[in-house]
Every structure is written in structure tokens, then in C-alpha cells.
Amino acid sequence: MGTRKFREIVQINYERAIEVIQTGDLLFCSGTYLISEFIKKASQSDMSHVAFLFKWNGRVLVFESVEQAGVRIIPLLHYVSNYDNSGKKYKGSLYIARHEKLIDSAFDEALLSPMLGKGIDSLNQQYAQAEIMRILTRIQLGIGQRKNQNEFICSEFVDQCFQQIGIQFARGEGDFIYPEHIAADQRVFPLFELVV
Template sequence: MTIDPAVLITLRPQPYAAIRAAVRDGDILLCSATDMFSRLIRWATKSPWSHVAIAFRMDDIDRVMVLECVEKLGVRAVPLSSFIARTSNGTEPYPGKILLARHRGMGAKARRKPMKKMAGFAFDRLGDRFSHVETLRIALRIVLGRFRKRLHPSLGPRNEFICSEYLARCFEAVGVKIPWDGLGFIAPADFASDPRVDAVAQIQT
């Protein structure tokens, strides 16, 4: 079912250790933050969701890694402990709330091999960086998204993404489509609105 924003109030935050143990490959981290870029996305989507990322377990080295696409830096990977402690620009404590969510399409054991395909796409994008021009293009798409306008092809994502477009591409790599209206941009709120995405736990930040 669609994730109600009220879950950030009704779902008691769980400590890091409990969350770390519960994370599965392909889990979604939905964020509601208050920094400037987050406020822009929340304004554009009229929702509390400002950022989204994806988690993978690396049990051989005893790590849970989070992959995300952030302004200025592009695509990066950070340990879950760092992701929930501070923003991409180093602001700490994290200025907002974070929800661990899970797409039902990723739960079947039969997805073990497709999961490798998803991880392959996600990790292959690491290090992609944005120029100032690309960052401005992203900001323009977000503003236009507020008014649900269809974008000119020249403004569509190329090799630069906002977080939710990057994540949608990760899911597309294994044939999972995140529904959206085709206007503006795929937003963090579209993940929360997908009836196949369930809230697992709120993370204590």
C-alpha cells in the first residue's frame, strides 16, 4: 500500500543496530530532510519526501552500503552508519527523518541473480560527477515538476540524475518499473506512492 507520510509520526524510530540487521539488498531509504535542496524537492512534489537511496549488504567485509545520487557529488557509496548520521555536505546530525522501505518485487529468492544485475548497474554509476550546468538542468527540471509540465527532450535526464531517477534506473535494470505520471521528473514521493513499496522501520538519526 502507499506509504502514508504519517508513518514518520506513528512508527517509532529504531536504533542503528536493529536497522542494520534488518536491511536486505535492494532496500529503499526514503528521507524527509530540511536542507535547501531537500526543501526544493519537497516543494516541487508537495510531499515530505526529499531524497531516496538504495542499500546493499556486503557481508564478506561486514558492511551495509548505501548508494545515492546527490547534487554536486553525483553518485556515491557510503556506509549506512554515515548515511544516517550526516548529509552529503557534512551536516550532522542528519536534519530530518529516514524510513527503511522495501519493494515487494525484490523479496523473492528467485531474484538472487537479477539482484546482481541491479547491483551491477548501481555500482557502475559510482563516480559520475555533475558539472555546474548539469546541476542547473536538474534544478530546472525540479521546478518544472512542481507544475507537472512535460519536459522538452533536451531537459530530460542523460547521464545526470536526481536521486530518484538514479534509483528508478536501478530498479529498471531488473524489470521493476516505478509508476509515475511522466511529467516533470520521477520523485522520491513516487517511490512512497508505489503500492508495492512497504514501510519497514523508521531509523533513529
């Protein structure tokens, strides 16, 4: 389980985190929701969700694909204070990581434009109930591939976006990719755990 590298890393609060985060950083979640626990168990991982971050106009935004909404953009602040408009923080742990290609201080953020473009082009792709069940079956059985290029689970969405800048993550059997595959990648380095 490659996500062990995320254990016992430095914890920082949201105010400090937004100073350190850069566009292209990865957000990993270890949720305690029912679907999160299912994903963690099925993938034998600590991680249940992955997304990527970008900075815009003094804000940190999350590009992600979630079961109830498909591909969306939400403020990272919602994860720490108003997740799913509940008035509460996300139930679980939040980790920020960076791919080694994005660590170099000389890296030009303009090179991330194709990744952001892919994310924007994928916005608001909705899942039908049948698609959610098909995805859950794929996770449980670890087989099959997505049939529609516009329907993503979180790790497929992140992988597709990162491919736009020449980064491809390893996959499991059946060409399937979990958040674990991205977190375990040797080129992905944990930065900190985000705490409230």
C-alpha cells in the same frame, strides 16, 4: 501524497536496523536542508531523497545520486553519525522500505546483480553547475526529461537501477519521477524509521 504511509511507523536504532536491512531495500529521507525543503515543496511530499541499500561484508552501504557528488556509495553509518563528514547525523528523518518483489524470503539476492551492476557502472558521474540548475528547473516546472543518460537525480538513478530487475515506478507529467513517486508506489512497503 503517498508518503503518508511512512508516518507513525515503528522506530528502530541503527544497530537493530543493520540486522533487518537486506540488499535492495530503499532509503527515503525527509531532510531539513534548503534543497531538501525545495524538493519536498515542489513534489508536495514528505520525502526529499531516495537511495537503495546493499549489504557487503557486514556493512550496509547506500547507493545514491546527490547534487554535490553525482552517483556515489557511502556507508549508512555516515547518515547516522557523520553525514558529509560533518561529524553529525543527517538533518532530517530516515526511513527504510522494501519493494514487494524483494519481500519474498525465497527471493535470490543474486537476481539483484543487474541492479547493482547498473549502480556500479554509474559511479562517479559528476554534475556540472549547469546540470544542477537544469535539474532544479525541471523539478520546479515539473517538465522535461534528463538529456544525458549518465546524469541522474536521486529518483531517476533508483528507477534506472530497479528497471534492471524488472521494476519500474510510476512517473508524473513529462515522464518525471520524484522520490514521492517511488515512496507512494503501492508495491513499496515502509519497514521502519531509522533513529539514532
